[in-house]
Amino acid sequence: MYSTDCPSAWDHQPTRSAWTRHMMRNVVGQVIWTAAYPGLFYVMVVFTSQAFVFVFLPFILYSLYRSLNQLTYFPWALRMRGILREYPWQILEGVPSGLGKYPGARDDGIWFEFRDPADLDEKIPLVFIKHQRSYWWLKRMDGPRTKPGRRAQIEPLWFAGDPRFLGVIAAPDRGGKAPKRLHVLYQRPVFDSRCAPHTWGADVADIERAQRAGARYLNNAPQPHA
CATH class of the missing domain: 1.20.58 (Methane Monooxygenase Hydroxylase; Chain G, domain 1)
Structure with missing residues (x-):
């Protein structure tokens, strides 16, 4: 399946x-x-x-x-x-990633770049804010020192979530039909009340879905115009 x-x-x-x-x-x-x-x-x-x-x-x-x-x-x-209960998996090929700071990102760290669900021409970074258990991923991200063949271990990338808020990434197992190395990524305002929320054009349904998945501080997020 x-x-x-x-x-x-x-x-x-x-x-x-x-x-x-x-x-x-x-x-x-x-x-x-x-x-x-x-x-x-x-x-x-x-x-x-x-x-x-x-x-x-x-x-x-x-x-x-x-x-x-x-x-x-x-x-x-x-x-x-909670995230896995709310969002389906997306199997993504060639997701850009990097080891240095993403231009314009709020946080510094290794990152994946996803397309904005509201505007596929726009790109949104998900940065590894929490570095716990990120070493395995660090060794497989795009970078000059990444050993040959290691990037292939996270292709295709499994992603469940909304990059505007939060999500779970995973690498495929050897058969490609099951995930491994599950890891939570999120935008800092989702779990930090001190940060101003940014929704990248998400509508009310998107925000409510993120809240059902566990997002905590989106009540003050800018609401889309009718």
């Missing part, structure tokens, strides 16, 4: 399986890093001398940081599910 036959990405069984694997990695990581902090501390106190404190301390602090940081993955996994 091809994903484009489904009314939403979530209706695609391989997508639900991919999301479940994504969530399970979050759970396993949380268990490992949560156990690592007290475990390393116990080993340092019980089995080593004071001379080894400075050897263990960086690892203990890092495991504590990772344990706390891992907690932030769960809300984003739930947001990802």
